[in-house]
Amino acid sequence: MTEPLPKQPEIEPLTRIEILGYMGVTAVLLLVLAKLWQHFRDISLLPLSWAGMALPWGLAVGMGISVASSIIYRLWPAYRHSANYYLALILKPLQWPDLIWLGLLPGLSEELLFRGVMLSDLGLNTVALLVSSVFFGLLHFSGPQHWPYVVWATVVGLILGYSALATGNLLVPIVAHVFTNLASGCLWKLGRLSGGSAGS
Numbered sequence: 030m031t032e033p034l035p036k037q038p039e040i041e042p043l044t045r046i047e048i049l050g051y052m053g054v055t056a057v058l059l060l061v062l063a064k065l066w067q068h069f070r071d072i073s074l075l076p077l078s079w080a081g082m083a084l085p086w087g088l089a090v091g092m093g094i095s096v097a098s099s100i101i102y103r104l105w106p107a108y109r110h111s112a113n114y115y116l117a118l119i120l121k122p123l124q125w126p127d128l129i130w131l132g133l134l135p136g137l138s139e140e141l142l143f144r145g146v147m148l149s150d151l152g153l154n155t156v157a158l159l160v161s162s163v164f165f166g167l168l169h170f171s172g173p174q175h176w177p178y179v180v181w182a183t184v185v186g187l188i189l190g191y192s193a194l195a196t197g198n199l200l201v202p203i204v205a206h207v208f209t210n211l212a213s214g215c216l217w218k219l220g221r222l223s224g225g226s227a228g229s
Contacts, residue, residue, distance in 0.1 A: 042121070042122065043122055045124065048127075049123075052130060060137075074146065075145065075148075075199040077203070078200060079200065084204060090202070098181065098213070108180075111178040112178055112181075114175060119131070128214040128218070137207075143189075144199060147160070147164065148190055153194060158187060165182060166180065167183075185209070188205075189205055
């Protein structure tokens with residue numbers, strides 16, 4: 030016998046303008062924090078290069094994260110519950126063209142801060158990977174009842190961070206992050222159109 034999932038808290042739905050505004054302000058704050066951190070700590074960032082296999086590797090990592098998320102969404106009810114809440118909160122008010130911003134704003138600002146600045150400053154090693162991933166996960170905290178989403182975001186942070194370390198190119202996690210956000214947004218919107226739900 031399984032225990033029932035906690036009831037969703039009643040929250041005031043946000044408007045499209047509020048969601049876009051929050052995304053924009055959050056992206057600017059993260060970029061400012063990254064630039065200040067870089068300035069005061071004199072950090073040498075990983076290169077951001079289109080050369081070689083950066084784009085295909087980024088897309089492959091993004092597809093891998095999306096497939097893994099879809100599997101976990103189907104197998105782990107607590108994560109499905111948490112993801113549905115989080116995605117509905119963010120995506121429900123947005124229109125299809127807004128999903129471009131959903132991909133680009135967090136994909137650029139979060140990767141610069143967590144995989145660019147934090148991972149580099151902490152030493153580009155296993156400890157740096159773990160610490161930056163935990164902070165990335167905590168950024169996605171939306172309440173104690175939604176801890177599974179934080180756990181999955183932390184795992185995603187580990188994958189993105191490892192892709193940066195393995196390739197030595199910040200573009201790889203940026204492309205993967207943008208792709209993952211776009212894919213989850215599109216799948217959720219399509220799921221709504223067909224009357225179901227899609228995993229992130």
